[in-house]
Amino acid sequence: MTHPCVVTLDRKSAPRVLFAGNRLIEVDLPAGTRVIYPKPPLEGLRDPDAAIRYAINHPYNREPLYALLRPGMKVVIAMDDISLPLPPMKRPDVRERVLTIVLQLLADHGVDDFEMIIATSVHRKMTGPEVRHIVGDRIFDAYWPRRLYNHDAEDLDNMAFVGETDLGERVVLNKKAVEADLVIYVNLNLVPMDGGHKSVAVGLCGYESLKPHHNPKVMRKCHSYMDPKTSELNTIVERMGKVTNKVLKVFTIETTVNNRMFDRALSFLHKNEDDWSGNERLAFKGMQFALDRTPDSARQKIFERVPSPFELTGVFAGETEAAHVHTLKRCFEQYCVPVEGQADILISGIPYVSPYNVNAFLNPLLVQVMAQGYLFNMYRGQPLVKKGGTIIITHPCTDRFDHAQHAPYVEFVHRLLPETRDAMELHKRFENEFAQHPAYLQMYRRGNAYHPVHAFFMWYWGEAGRQHVGRVIVVGADNAYIPQVLGYETARSMHEAIEMAKDTAPQSPQITCMHLPPIVMADMVMPRSPGVAT
Amino acid sequence: MAASYFDVDGTLVRTNLVHPTLFYLLNQATPARTLARLGGALLRSPKLVLAELRDRRAFNEELYMLFRGMSEDRLHALADEVVDKVLRPAIYPGSRDLIRRCKDLGHAVVICSGALDFLMVPLARELGADEVIANRLEFHDRIASGRMIPPVVAGPTKALLIREHARRNGHDLDASFAYSDSYSDVPMLSVVGHPSAVNPDAALERLAHAHRWPVVHLDRTP
Numbered sequence: 001m002t003h004p005c006v007v008t009l010d011r012k013s014a015p016r017v018l019f020a021g022n023r024l025i026e027v028d029l030p031a032g033t034r035v036i037y038p039k040p041p042l043e044g045l046r047d048p049d050a051a052i053r054y055a056i057n058h059p060y061n062r063e064p065l066y067a068l069l070r071p072g073m074k075v076v077i078a079m080d081d082i083s084l085p086l087p088p089m090k091r092p093d094v095r096e097r098v099l100t101i102v103l104q105l106l107a108d109h110g111v112d113d114f115e116m117i118i119a120t121s122v123h124r125k126m127t128g129p130e131v132r133h134i135v136g137d138r139i140f141d142a143y144w145p146r147r148l149y150n151h152d153a154e155d156l157d158n159m160a161f162v163g164e165t166d167l168g169e170r171v172v173l174n175k176k177a178v179e180a181d182l183v184i185y186v187n188l189n190l191v192p193m194d195g196g197h198k199s200v201a202v203g204l205c206g207y208e209s210l211k212p213h214h215n216p217k218v219m220r221k222c223h224s225y226m227d228p229k230t231s232e233l234n235t236i237v238e239r240m241g242k243v244t245n246k247v248l249k250v251f252t253i254e255t256t257v258n259n260r261m262f263d264r265a266l267s268f269l270h271k272n273e274d275d276w277s278g279n280e281r282l283a284f285k286g287m288q289f290a291l292d293r294t295p296d297s298a299r300q301k302i303f304e305r306v307p308s309p310f311e312l313t314g315v316f317a318g319e320t321e322a323a324h325v326h327t328l329k330r331c332f333e334q335y336c337v338p339v340e341g342q343a344d345i346l347i348s349g350i351p352y353v354s355p356y357n358v359n360a361f362l363n364p365l366l367v368q369v370m371a372q373g374y375l376f377n378m379y380r381g382q383p384l385v386k387k388g389g390t391i392i393i394t395h396p397c398t399d400r401f402d403h404a405q406h407a408p409y410v411e412f413v414h415r416l417l418p419e420t421r422d423a424m425e426l427h428k429r430f431e432n433e434f435a436q437h438p439a440y441l442q443m444y445r446r447g448n449a450y451h452p453v454h455a456f457f458m459w460y461w462g463e464a465g466r467q468h469v470g471r472v473i474v475v476g477a478d479n480a481y482i483p484q485v486l487g488y489e490t491a492r493s494m495h496e497a498i499e500m501a502k503d504t505a506p507q508s509p510q511i512t513c514m515h516l517p518p519i520v521m522a523d524m525v526m527p528r529s530p531g532v533a534t
Numbered sequence: 535m536a537a538s539y540f541d542v543d544g545t546l547v548r549t550n551l552v553h554p555t556l557f558y559l560l561n562q563a564t565p566a567r568t569l570a571r572l573g574g575a576l577l578r579s580p581k582l583v584l585a586e587l588r589d590r591r592a593f594n595e596e597l598y599m600l601f602r603g604m605s606e607d608r609l610h611a612l613a614d615e616v617v618d619k620v621l622r623p624a625i626y627p628g629s630r631d632l633i634r635r636c637k638d639l640g641h642a643v644v645i646c647s648g649a650l651d652f653l654m655v656p657l658a659r660e661l662g663a664d665e666v667i668a669n670r671l672e673f674h675d676r677i678a679s680g681r682m683i684p685p686v687v688a689g690p691t692k693a694l695l696i697r698e699h700a701r702r703n704g705h706d707l708d709a710s711f712a713y714s715d716s717y718s719d720v721p722m723l724s725v726v727g728h729p730s731a732v733n734p735d736a737a738l739e740r741l742a743h744a745h746r747w748p749v750v751h752l753d754r755t756p
Binding site: 125152155401403404407408410411414436437438439440441442443445446447 | 538627628631632635636638639711713728730742743746748749750751752754755756
């Protein structure tokens with residue numbers, strides 16, 4: 001019996017509603033198409049603050065936080081940046097709740113030598129208003145920017161060597177954290193690739209410590225990067241994390257949220273379109289009418305200004321690995337939908353937001369990340385799409401970049417990709433040049449730009465998908481150039497895209513539509529062989 | 535081999551050509567001379583404004599006329615003090631880091647400024663730059679005439695001088711970088727393969743966005 005979140009369409013089924021950037025479009029999918037919907041949101045914790053207090057007083061494999069505190073000690077509190085959750089959540093953000101309790105605990109135990117670092121690694125630095133959003137007014141006003149600030153991976157004088165793994169991977173981290181008596185990490189675990197050792201060993205590191213795992217060779221060995229057990233990326237991060245935790249005393253506080261991305265008024269976007277009520281259909285039509293008549297930039301702003309009503313579903317504290325086991329379990333519980341058998345053709349809408357364009361436009365490189373990176377990797381077991389299969393996405397692929405955040409991406413897309421799309425070649429020929437680009441580095445250090453190597457990482461993020469998938473077809477592209485540069489084909493309609501995909505698919509291909517956002521992961525189950533009793 | 539070419543005023547330091555000039559005017563040998571110099575400058579100010587509106591080269595020519603009659607010895611003797619008191623405190627927080635990273639890449643770091651050479655040489659030393667392309671005052675019997683020795687380093691001439699410098703030193707311009715804050719330096723930025731707008735004025739910022747050049751703010755602390 002199939003899971004209730006897996007729906008097979010028939011001839012009477014309503015059109016499916018997919019994101020195409022910051023628009024919503026309706027597409028007719030053939031009868032027999034399998035549509036995978038996100039699970040309903042898990043119930044949020046009734047008293048989040050009590051849950052946080054309980055977790056830090058009853059940690060896994062570590063003394064309670066209060067027992068680790070003593071007057072005069074140096075503490076660093078590090079936290080996830082605004083790439084989590086997506087879109088940013090309504091206030092109070094989970095981090096504000098956790099920090100409020102932790103800071104009170106520090107004060108109660110006479111610990112006043114502490115700093116708070118946003119663990120951005122080579123992500124862009126968060127702006128003041130963004131930091132205020134995640135930590136709240138009281139903490140922001142009291143500590144920003146002297147004792148609450150962004151990590152700077154290029155402030156080489158303030159990076160310190162921690163150690164080396166048996167395989168020679170060097171761990172170099174933020175010196176403040178290395179020199180602290182205690183590092184408290186406040187995590188918000190949106191997807192299973194977050195958290196665990198990645199928090200400190202990646203969030204507070206620099207380029208040198210990213211190179212061992214953020215490269216195309218490693219990305220090709222991730223099956224998938226949403227399943228830590230089969231992710232080479234995770235294996236290396238764990239190795240480096242163990243080295244980190246031998247030197248640093250880390251107390252991890254991990255949190256999970258449900259997938260309530262849309263507020264009550266838009267919650268029908270989670271649902272099977274055949275189950276929409278008359279009012280919900282009317283609300284959708286109204287929303288679509290308004291969006292279609294709104295200028296593009298204003299449409300983007302509308303989406304950016306609507307935070308999500310995520311709710312806390314779990315708090316797990318203590319030693320990194322021990323706490324993370326429970327976090328992962330809760331993540332999979334929210335996202336994993338059992339799916340039997342792979343698809344020949346996988347269809348999905350690409351929304352307006354990714355972890356790397358909060359408050360900015362989803363540029364072409366990030367469209368690629370969403371398609372061949374995140375969408376492809378949303379599985380456990382085996383890929384949802386067969387080897388050599390086709391992915392169809394809906395997105396305008398507009399040639400537009402946010403100059404302040406993504407300047408290096410422009411050169412990557414317009415200068416490098418026309419030369420080669422081969423990730424290995426890009427890695428060998430150009431990565432070092434970008435890594436040392438003086439102007440881009442200053443934009444990262446003194447502005448709000450991503451580190452120049454981040455553009456490469458974004459391309460590598462799609463590497464496993466590129467190696468596996470035969471074709472990517474874009475429906476609704478507003479230009480031919482960008483899809484061509486990315487190696488994609490274009491179609492004018494979903495019908496045309498499916499016909500194109502059928503050219504290289506077996507007869508009667510299995511077509512699956514991944515209906516996201518919100519996030520959903522396919523928990524792949526091999527189809528039962530006929531005649532075999534189970 | 536590549537080079538990095540830097541404009542100075544507004545790019546690496548927050549001061550402009552007027553600040554060091556004022557320092558010289560205010561530090562004459564006697565108070566009476568100082569007063570006379572300031573009076574002369576005041577009378578010339580409408581011309582300076584008009585020249586600035588016309589083009590950068592005209593402004594430089596008008597401004598340096600204020601040095602007419604000053605002795606070469608005095609200009610040179612005060613140069614270190616100008617650097618100490620006017621230019622060094624005005625160096626942007628990110629300037630040294632940017633120059634250090636250019637040198638880490640093995641670039642020759644070249645100052646290309648409309649300011650005067652006897653100020654730019656010690657400033658280049660201070661910043662770790664290797665070479666200086668700057669304006670030179672004409673002296674007769676060791677007294678400044680107020681005119682500049684051609685070529686005047688400003689606007690399109692900067693581009694010409696950078697080309698010549700690169701050819702002479704074997705620098706690959708396609709692999710070279712240039713940094714400026716001003717729209718008047720678009721020619722200089724356009725001759726290299728990697729132009730960057732630094733703390734740009736509005737016109738340059740618009741152009742940088744249109745051409746998708748990096749826009750750097752060295753005036754900000756990380």
